[in-house]
Amino acid sequence: MNALAHLIAGHELPFWTITIGVVANIPTAMLGCYLVLRRMSLMGDAISHAVLPGIVLGFLWSHSLAGWGIFVGAVVMGLITAMLTQTINTYARVPEDSSMGVVFTSLFALGVFLITNLARNFDLDPGCVLYGLIEAAPLDTVSWLGVEVPRALGPMFAALVATCVFVAVFWKELKISSFDPALATAMGYRATAMHYALMAMVAVVTVASFEAVGSIIVIAMLVVPAATAHLLTDRFGRMMLLAVGVSIVSTVMGYWSAAALDTTVAGMMGVAAGVQLAAAVIFSPRYGLVGKAANSLALSMRIVGEDIVAMLYRAEELAGQSRRGLPEKLSLRHCVRAVGGGLTARLAVPYLWRRGAIALAGGELTLTDRGRRLAQSLVRSHRLWEAFLTEHFQLPLDHVHAPAERIEHFIGPQLQESLAEDLRAPSVDPHGRDIPPTT
């Protein structure tokens, strides 16, 4: 305990600054997941701007930035934004994005106007509201259970708890109304009510975190962690956890990099979140640019490679049948050209060779035993599919090769078996060629 108190008191360790950042950014990231998945990120942007007049009016009313006044003001403004956007869109038929643009820029302008003109007579610093003042927040403390705690932490912590409760209690309702609002409404869950509840919560967390990040960068903390997490996972719960993780990393990275560059912590938190998003965009295993390119390259290499071994197999087959003794070997150049040439074809040869499917001697390719087994299975799939198409869809013979050529790469042993069963284990394909046995 003493050690902790010492740590907290020590100025070299920015314990409270980071705590404030983390507590402020976690609920923002959680709600951001819903915004991103509902394609309502811009509503989050709009609300985060539009709460500004609410903050100012709440402040003028309660003369405090720590009181409940600013929360009430912000929730009212948040709901007004959502409702006005909807109303102007529906009744005045202004396109939704323009309608949102008019509403939130107007409210934000009102806020800036109030803050720069009226509030100058009061103790309200525009810079603090707009850009956050996380650096100074730990200095204004209250005593709580004998520990000096930053005053700003109180409302932020309340917002964090409120968000966790909201998400936990309405987990199922939020999920279904985000995924399929029509079904949710049809089931009797009021999707509209959930929408406005969510908007009110966004207003709450926006206000709670403005002292940490300011009312402008909060949009980055709403959208970026969620967008990053969405690129990394396919599970909703995990997405929320990841988003929280991204926001914590952003806070810590933001603090240290701001200290190093001697600049604004709030700004660096936004930038740190952006860096993580960029990393996810590029390196996410499944949805990142590199991952996607690698996957598609690997797939096309597999397909081209399989085409090459199947071609070698057919060549062997023909050589076996023909009395003229056609060559079982094919030249490397011939093979590459036959499968369409290009980079993937050129890469496919070393790929096959490394897998031990082909042997390369004197510029000519031959199948290894292993390659032959692979090819046999492919050719079996191909010919079974041709037989299947002819049997069930009465396709003419010259129409069955092309679909089979594509699908052969995706027919696993299981499907192969059920195809064979369905066709009563045929021994020849519709063209009269042998269907090789299973390997």
Next chain:
Amino acid sequence: MNAAASPDVLLSGAQPVLDVHDVTVAYHRKPVLWDIDLTLAEPTLAGIVGPNGAGKSTFIKAVLGLVPLASGQVRVFGQELAAVRKRIGYVPQRESVDWDFPVTVLDVVLMGTYGKLGWFRRPGSAERRWAHECLDRVGLADLAARQIGQLSGGQQQRTFLARALAQEAELYLMDEPMAGVDAATEQVVFGLLEELRQAGKTVLVVHHDLRTVVKYYETVIMLNMRLVATGPTDEVFTHENLRKTYGGRLAILDAAGEAVAAQERSA
């Protein structure tokens, strides 16, 4: 007609499954559905047909209360919609949801049980078992843990169907469950619809392939902004009514003509 013949219906004093009275849905001045009057007295498997833009989807949404009615009312099982929501299942169009949404196939099917659970209660192991069972019935048990975006079109459609099964509803409204599925999946889907019908449920399906209407549906609802005709398929699905529904769209009429001719041959 058939209602009189069924003693169960008479004894229970049963209300019609669906009673749509004088319903008009309009986009500003433009009617999408105009003065629709329709009663389904008894459980049935019904196909809703009509050209593009004829208001088929809107009809389903109007029944579900998803679009505002300019006039008229809808009663289901003789009651206001709000009272019977839990007894209605819905399969929306496939395009209506975001397939990048981070949920698994099982999650989606579980959503079917949400209606019965009501506010705050979470699906438990009983619901999970049930969802697995529904998935099994559409042949997707192996894919339960997949993210929904990784399914093929037909599999996505079947996932929606499993979700509808999980709803354990008595009236099902399905918006083009056959759009973009292959012939084999279509067979599977209809097998299920037929099962539901056998179990005494009512199933309304927006259907676009006129050639298969006669084969699959005992009742047909022909819509073209107005209700053109409704009733037993073999009585109502006629050349005359098709012309009134589709006008002079020759290609469609030819296709339908074949179907009607086939029906006449078999009759």
Next chain:
Amino acid sequence: MTGWLAYNTAIVLAGTMLLGASCGLVGCFAVLRRRALLGDALAHAALPGVGVAFLLANERSMPVLLLGALVSGLLGVVIVAVLRFATRTKDDAAIGAVLGVASALGFVLIRVIQDRTTTGSKAGLASYILGKTAGMIAQDVYLMAAVSAGCLAIVWFFYKEFKAIAFDPGFAKVQGWPVLALDFLLTGLIAVAVVVGLPAVGGLLITALLIIPAVSARFWTDSLGRMLMLSTLLGGAIGACGTALSAQFSFSPAGPVIVLVGTAAFTGSMLLAPRRGLIARGLDEARFRRRLARQKLLRMLYELDEAAGGGPRPFELADVGVTIARIDAMARDGLATPVGAGRYLLTASGREQGARAARASRLWHLFLSEHADLAPSYADLDAERIDTILPDEMIRELESRLLADGSWPVELPPPAMEACR
């Protein structure tokens, strides 16, 4: 001293007016192309460019800063496009992410610069965030005038092409127009207008100038040409009024005041515009509903009489589900008369109107089933508009068919027979 003030005010007035006008002009396309908030992303994304340009040029020269803003704003748009098309991120999240991260980066850079350089240039950079009209000098106004003239010239020159891609990009593409290039040009125009406005209104509010004049103008007209003109004028007026107000009452910065003047203009247009305005439309809608309800009631009453055969018969209010207020209104219009407690009778003119409504409804019904392929695109809830919607020959043909199968309302004179051959 007053002379200097007046000169300074005139400069600022001219500058904000030109700025409002050019934003109003290009904003029309942003709004029509549903790109309103892409402009917002662009404006925010311009902020880091200002910082980088300052660091590179190491001085506050407006053209250099604006060039930096332009480059980074457009880069932001490109990043939005990459996120949208190359990953599973949807466009709203892409715009939100770029907007948020870019403003964060902008603040960081501007703070770094402020701390490093002498006090003289501090205010200069901060004004790119919230705007500072007072800092405007004659050179800035010349720049704005040049930009406005440039925008006008380009819009003038490419009017037809821009109109096509704003209205139906798919069609424009099929027509063989370089939609992508035109789109890029349009985005470039928006970017230039936004960037030039940055020092005056600030990156956080410049979007308002892009959207507000355009959507306000849209309420007053349906023609693109007039909308462009109106939006340009309105933008100029908003800029000038806002500046004048803020100078008069010494509000600073002027940016928010300009936007609030715009908000007032928008609210006024939304409420008051004839035809498309909320009030006009609400009144129209209420009138229309009343008319429809009355048409429906008269038709129902007429058809009841028709089914029973013979002359008009009195009806009970309760039976037909009509309120006293409604029947009173009808009595005032001479359509029904009271014949005892809660009982009413249609007058001759009421019956005639009922018959007309019945005719219209039956004509529609016939039309819909005879021409099922085209009918839905013609249908109108106001059944009696059928005579103005369908061509005369069509009406004649349908009427003769009604007459032939005996469903013509007897109350009405038979249709002109010459078409019945």
